[in-house]
Amino acid sequence: MIKKLADKAFKWFCNPEYYPDIRGDLEELYNNHLKNHSKWVQLRYLMDVLLLFRLSLLRPITRNSIIKIKDTGMFKNYFKISVRNLARHKMFTAINVIGLAIGLASFLLIYEYIRFEKSYDSFYTDADQLYRVSYVDVVDGKDGVKDAMSSYLVGDVLNRELPEVVQHTVTKQFDELIARSGESVFKEKRVITADSNFLKLFDYKVLEGDPESMMAQPLSIVLTESRAKAYFGSESAVGKSIEVIAPQSASLLVTGVIEDVPVNTHYKFDILISDKTLELIGEHDYKNWDWNNYYVYLKFAEGANLDGLDEKLAAITKKYVDEENETRLDIHPVRDIYLKSDFTYEPEVLGSEQAVNFLLIISIFILVIAWVNYVNLFTARAIDRAKEVGLRKVIGAFKNQLVGQFMFEAFLVNLIGSIVALIIAELALPVFNQLVGKEIVTNVWNYPTFLLTLLNFWILGSLISGFYPAMVLSGFKPITVLKGKFRTSKSGVNMRKGLVIIQFAASLVLISATFIVYQQVNYMQHRDIGISIDRVVSVTVPHSNAESREEFEQYISKLNSFKETLKNHTAIETVGATSNLPGGSDGDINATTTKVKIVGRTELLDGTTYIQYNDDEFVEAVDMTIIAGRDFDRNVKSDSVAIMVNEAFLQRFGVDEISGVVNQKIQLGTNPENQWKIVGIVKDYNRTTLKIQVEPTLYFPSRSARNLVVELEAQNYQAGLEFLEDTWSEFYPETPIEITFLDNRFELLYDHDKRFGDVFMVFSSLAVLIAILGLYGLASFLSLQRSKEVGVRKVLGASGSQIIYLFYKGFFYLIGISALLGFPLVYFLMNGWLNNYAYRIDFPWLLPVLSLVIVLVFALITVGYQTSKVASVNPAQTLKYE
Amino acid sequence: MKKFQLGEFEEIVLLTVGVLYNEAYGVAIKEEIQTRLKRKVSVGALQSALRRMEKKGYLESRTGPADKKRGGKPKRFFTITAYGKEALQHSRDVRVDLWNSIPKVALDLKIV
Numbered sequence: 001m002i003k004k005l006a007d008k009a010f011k012w013f014c015n016p017e018y019y020p021d022i023r024g025d026l027e028e029l030y031n032n033h034l035k036n037h038s039k040w041v042q043l044r045y046l047m048d049v050l051l052l053f054r055l056s057l058l059r060p061i062t063r064n065s066i067i068k069i070k071d072t073g074m075f076k077n078y079f080k081i082s083v084r085n086l087a088r089h090k091m092f093t094a095i096n097v098i099g100l101a102i103g104l105a106s107f108l109l110i111y112e113y114i115r116f117e118k119s120y121d122s123f124y125t126d127a128d129q130l131y132r133v134s135y136v137d138v139v140d141g142k143d144g145v146k147d148a149m150s151s152y153l154v155g156d157v158l159n160r161e162l163p164e165v166v167q168h169t170v171t172k173q174f175d176e177l178i179a180r181s182g183e184s185v186f187k188e189k190r191v192i193t194a195d196s197n198f199l200k201l202f203d204y205k206v207l208e209g210d211p212e213s214m215m216a217q218p219l220s221i222v223l224t225e226s227r228a229k230a231y232f233g234s235e236s237a238v239g240k241s242i243e244v245i246a247p248q249s250a251s252l253l254v255t256g257v258i259e260d261v262p263v264n265t266h267y268k269f270d271i272l273i274s275d276k277t278l279e280l281i282g283e284h285d286y287k288n289w290d291w292n293n294y295y296v297y298l299k300f301a302e303g304a305n306l307d308g309l310d311e312k313l314a315a316i317t318k319k320y321v322d323e324e325n326e327t328r329l330d331i332h333p334v335r336d337i338y339l340k341s342d343f344t345y346e347p348e349v350l351g352s353e354q355a356v357n358f359l360l361i362i363s364i365f366i367l368v369i370a371w372v373n374y375v376n377l378f379t380a381r382a383i384d385r386a387k388e389v390g391l392r393k394v395i396g397a398f399k400n401q402l403v404g405q406f407m408f409e410a411f412l413v414n415l416i417g418s419i420v421a422l423i424i425a426e427l428a429l430p431v432f433n434q435l436v437g438k439e440i441v442t443n444v445w446n447y448p449t450f451l452l453t454l455l456n457f458w459i460l461g462s463l464i465s466g467f468y469p470a471m472v473l474s475g476f477k478p479i480t481v482l483k484g485k486f487r488t489s490k491s492g493v494n495m496r497k498g499l500v501i502i503q504f505a506a507s508l509v510l511i512s513a514t515f516i517v518y519q520q521v522n523y524m525q526h527r528d529i530g531i532s533i534d535r536v537v538s539v540t541v542p543h544s545n546a547e548s549r550e551e552f553e554q555y556i557s558k559l560n561s562f563k564e565t566l567k568n569h570t571a572i573e574t575v576g577a578t579s580n581l582p583g584g585s586d587g588d589i590n591a592t593t594t595k596v597k598i599v600g601r602t603e604l605l606d607g608t609t610y611i612q613y614n615d616d617e618f619v620e621a622v623d624m625t626i627i628a629g630r631d632f633d634r635n636v637k638s639d640s641v642a643i644m645v646n647e648a649f650l651q652r653f654g655v656d657e658i659s660g661v662v663n664q665k666i667q668l669g670t671n672p673e674n675q676w677k678i679v680g681i682v683k684d685y686n687r688t689t690l691k692i693q694v695e696p697t698l699y700f701p702s703r704s705a706r707n708l709v710v711e712l713e714a715q716n717y718q719a720g721l722e723f724l725e726d727t728w729s730e731f732y733p734e735t736p737i738e739i740t741f742l743d744n745r746f747e748l749l750y751d752h753d754k755r756f757g758d759v760f761m762v763f764s765s766l767a768v769l770i771a772i773l774g775l776y777g778l779a780s781f782l783s784l785q786r787s788k789e790v791g792v793r794k795v796l797g798a799s800g801s802q803i804i805y806l807f808y809k810g811f812f813y814l815i816g817i818s819a820l821l822g823f824p825l826v827y828f829l830m831n832g833w834l835n836n837y838a839y840r841i842d843f844p845w846l847l848p849v850l851s852l853v854i855v856l857v858f859a860l861i862t863v864g865y866q867t868s869k870v871a872s873v874n875p876a877q878t879l880k881y882e
Numbered sequence: 883m884k885k886f887q888l889g890e891f892e893e894i895v896l897l898t899v900g901v902l903y904n905e906a907y908g909v910a911i912k913e914e915i916q917t918r919l920k921r922k923v924s925v926g927a928l929q930s931a932l933r934r935m936e937k938k939g940y941l942e943s944r945t946g947p948a949d950k951k952r953g954g955k956p957k958r959f960f961t962i963t964a965y966g967k968e969a970l971q972h973s974r975d976v977r978v979d980l981w982n983s984i985p986k987v988a989l990d991l992k993i994v
Contacts, residue, residue, distance in 0.1 A: 021945065022929050024955030025908035029925065031951060032909075051926030056934050 002042040003030070006049040014052065015059050022052065074401065075408070081388070082409040092381065093413070095777040096374050099770040100417030100461065103370030105424040106766055108444075108453055109432050110363035115449075116440045117356050120264045120338035125203050126299060129166075130334040133158065133296040134343055137593055137608055138326045145591070145608040146330070148295065148343035152286050153320075154329065155296040161316050164304035169197040170294045173347055174273055175543070178246040178735060181231045185245075185736065188227075190268055193275040199258065201299050202267075208238045209256025218276035222256040227270045246735050247543035248281065263438060266338045267295070267347050289321050290593065295347065297334065306331075326606055327593065345587040354833065355756055358513075361829075362760065365506040366767045367457075371465040372499045373774030374413065378469035379492055380781040382476075389473055390481035402474035410466025411458075418458040425450075435759055437751075468495070497814055500778070503771045504818035504855060505825070510764030511851035512826045516844060517757040520834060521750055523841045530685030531582060532623035533742035535573075535714055537721070538581050539728065541706040542735050556703055562731045563708065571713045571720030576618030577705040583745025586688050589695070592668070596698075599665040599675060602653050609649070610695040612687075613702035619644075619682065621709045622742070629662040629680035632701045642701055643676035647684045649696035666698070676700075689749040690839040709742065772858050779866040783807065787870050791878035794871075803871040804864060811863050819852050886969040887938070893973055894919065895931045896940060899960050900970070907946070907957040908932075932960060940966030 010026075011019060026048060033041045086093040121127060133154050137144035155168040174191040196215040199206065206214075207225060214222055221242065228237040237254045244250045252273070261268050278284040285291040300306070313329040321327075332341070339353040389402060425444045433439045444450045472492055541559055546552035563575045580589050590611040595604035616632035616639075618624075627647070632639050643666055647658070655661055658681055665675045676698075684694040712720035721739065728737040783790075790803055826848050834840040888896070898914050899906040908928065915923050935941045946957040962970070 018929070018933060020955045021958035022908065022925070024949065024952035024957060025912075025925060025929075027953035027955060028909045028949075028951060029912075048925045051924040052929060054926055054930040056930040056937075057926070 003045050006046045010049045078405045078408045082412050092377055095773045096413055097417050099370040099373045099773055101420035101424055102766055103367045104421035106763055107363040107367045110359050112440055113436055114356050117351050121334050127335055129300045131298045131331045134330045135292055136328045136330045138328050146343045147292055148345045149292045150296045151289055151291045152294050153289055164300050165298045166301050167197050167299040169195055169201050169297050172294045175247050177244050180243045188271055190270040192269040194272040195275045201297055205259040207257045214255035215274045218280045219252050220255040220274045221252045222272040224260045224270050226260050228257045248545050362763045369503050369767055369770050372503050374465040375468050376496050376499055377777045379472055380778055386476050386481045389476045390478040393478040399474050403470045406470035406473050407466045411462040414458050414462040500814050501818045504815050505822040507768045507771045508822035508851050508855055509826050510767050512848040513830055514760045514764045515847040516830045517760050520841055521753045521757050524690045524750055530683055535712045536709050536742045537739050538709050539739055565727050569723045571716035573711040573713055574617050574621040576621030576709045577615040578618045578707050579613035579705050581707045582687050583742050586692050594669045597667050599667050610697040613700045613705050615705055621711045625683040626680050627683050628659040641676050642679040644680040644699040646682050646697045648694045652696045691837050693838040776862045779863045783866045783870040787878045790870050791875035794875040800871040804867045807867040811859055823848050886972045888969050888973050892931050900962050906960045940969055
């Protein structure tokens with residue numbers, strides 16, 4: 001057995017010239033050993049064979065090489081013929097190479113992007129064992145609002161109750177910190193709290209400090225490497241302290257430095273604050289099951305079975321929470337959060353699996369269009385090569401050899417395409433990074449995964465694009481071909497038509513999709529969202545540091561006089577204040593799951609109610625519409641228990657006659673003391689992206705809301721802004737001012753969608769370009785082939801336009817069929833996409849039609865250009881050889 | 883000096899081929915070296931040396947008849963070419979020359 005295997009291996013690697021006698025020697029030795037009754041005869045044989053693996057005895061690479069290529073002489077010939085053919089038909093070669101190169105480059109860049117998007121949170125050592133706990137409201141047995149956050153308690157409870165859970169960590173996004181280090185002031189936006197377990201689950205490398213103890217004390221912080229550099233330069237950071245000025249002044253001790261957090265995680269941060277600090281400043285609640293302000297992560301044991309986990313979680317919820325509570329715990333793998341989460345209150349704007357899938361579709365479209373070009377152009381040119389095939393066959397070439405020849409040619413063209421693709425990808429990389437908004441790779445030429453994919457797709461592309469032409473060309477019968485009565489077969493023509501239809505349909509889909517994405521984004525940006533914010537800017541006043549009632553009153557009066565001072569300026573119309581600025585992310589709002597009822601009208605109803613705190617000028621400043629009742633009024637004493645509601649809230653209670661609700665009372669929870677009088681009803685307005693419906697919202701009056709919205713006078717815009725800055729530095733000299741324009745905030749919400757549209761635009765243009773290139777080449781070959789027919793027709797009296805029409809007819813028909821295919825596909829894909837938006841355009845049928853017209857125009861120009869050339873030739877030229 | 887390149891093992895093989903004269907094929911050479919020099923020789927080392935020297939022109943070979951004992955494979959007999967003989971001669975001359983150049987004293991002292 002061993003001997004047989006060894007023999008096979010030997011025969012494979014040994015120089016065939018030496019093989020017979022060495023093999024004989026081996027056999028003789030083997031027999032000698034057998035005769036002498038030696039031990040391990042077979043193994044000795046194997047050893048001998050292994051020792052025969054020497055350079056001087058190996059099969060030579062070029063001739064009769066290890067890879068079974070038998071006639072290298074022919075390969076030289078194939079190469080020569082291929083190169084000559086490519087050089088002779090320069091246009092054909094250029095179209096193919098450019099098409100393949102653009103297609104491959106686009107595909108590979110998109111592929112890299114997709115890989116990046118899928119790599120989120122996969123770099124932790126135990127990434128597959130990490131899960132996040134979240135809350136899902138259950139209303140009437142159905143899932144309501146899904147909240148990514150959960151309460152502090154949950155982590156502890158689940159760790160105790162579920163044997164599968166090994167560790168847990170609880171963390172929270174902290175307010176923005178303003179810190180001072182020497183002369184410079186830093187604004188830290190990415191601050192989170194963490195306990196000692198945090199770095200065990202998310203195992204970022206600790207560069208300095210003791211990982212066990214660095215989170216144990218309040219007021220200690222851990223910096224990432226780059227932040228540590230910013231504060232302390234090259235000195236060691238541990239043991240030093242950072243002075244924080246806002247939200248409260250405090251001195252934080254640096255206890256550790258960790259590596260920088262990469263881009264591909266859903267939970268990014270620059271600074272970790274020990275979560276004991278929260279206790280110190282009173283921002284904690286370790287007992288309340290409903291205080292959903294933390295992200296809770298669990299680490300499950302390796303290979304833990306998660307079947308039946310939902311039931312266990314339900315049982316735990318029941319055990320720890322009173323029966324009435326209707327929430328459900330939900331556990332999701334951390335690796336899935338970035339692409340698959342549909343939760344609100346996520347720590348940052350996440351990616352979209354759908355966008356990734358769409359991109360994948362585009363990239364495949366582009367690649368297929370490029371391959372189709374190759375197939376079409378090659379088979380259209382079959383007549384040119386037919387004689388060569390015939391002759392080769394007559395001389396004695398086998399069909400397999402011819403297939404090999406044309407496959408070789410496909411590999412050659414694809415190789416050139418791949419090399420050009422690499423260059424294009426490298427050059428286009430900065431643009432691509434900008435387009436997707438992330439730096440995914442800096443260089444492709446030395447990026448091994450990219451090169452490997454390129455290699456794979458070179459081979460795959462050559463096989464796919466080369467197979468059909470090779471089969472067609474190698475199948476020609478020498479007699480028919482050499483007799484000169486050769487015509488392309490019917491099935492070949494049909495195949496080509498089919499492929500052209502696919503190309504047109506793909507182009508049509510991409511163009512329409514681009515239009516539709518832009519239309520939707522445009523719609524969202526210009527839809528009347530119910531407030532008017534063109535001239536409104538916002539500033540956020542620092543937190544109150546009040547430790548006593550008096551101090552708090554001081555804070556309020558300072559806030560009020562700041563507002564008054566602003567308002568007194570002529571350039572400023574109104575100054576309002578709110579807890580949540582319009583145009584924030586979907587999680588930028590308060591919410592409660594407490595049951596609510598309208599006293600005397602309805603029972604207590606389940607579900608999430610959203611809450612915003614406004615002062616009595618907010619409505620005016622952003623131009624909200626009050627449809628019944630009135631705004632808050634600071635001069636009305638009883639307005640401390642007043643409340644405003646929106647239409648969506650009333651809809652939830654099924655209230656029809658809106659004005660009837662004014663002056664009725666709303667009760668929160670079961671306590672009849674907790675009642676609020678409805679003074680006004682506002683028209684629904686979109687506080688955030690139009691992906692989300694307007695939520696049922698309660699507006700409470702607030703004195704201390706610190707997000708100010710300042711409505712400026714249109715004429716004195718600049719003066720107003722200047723005055724705002726000056727007044728700010730008078731009132732709050734400690735904190736740098738940050739003015740945001742509300743319309744900008746809304747613009748930013750659609751950044752992702754706009755980017756999606758841009759990506760779509762760029763790549764569908766490329767796809768169309770490749771398709772048109774292919775069509776150009778195809779039309780030129782077809783019209784050349786029919787030049788004699790054209791000559792005869794002209795002799796018989798056909799005019800130039802009649803001939804062009806003749807050519808058009810064929811293409812019209814193809815485009816018609818591709819429209820029939822493309823329209824349903826566009827509808828299916830894009831209607832699904834539009835359904836992501838609560839406020840969406842109706843499916844715009846006009847846009848696919850417009851796209852069809854565009855495709856048609858391009859096709860007509862291309863075909864027309866080629867045919868007119870043929871149609872204008874003097875028939876004497878084409879017919880003189882007949 | 884690069885004129886004749888002959889490694890130690892190559893030299894032994896070349897000499898053995900000479901010793902066996904007309905009967906020098908793989909197994910015979912291998913066994914001859916093994917009995918005379920009490921030294922293990924692998925088929926691989928031997929064959930690669932043989933082919934290398936054939937390429938250099940020190941050896942030439944002819945194929946014998948197919949042999950049943952050898953699984954129907956022929957033997958390949960090697961013979962030294964004139965050029966090979968020259969190489970051997972050269973190598974021997976160099977050695978003799980070196981031997982002769984050693985001062986008597988050096989050798990004598992070594993014996994004492």
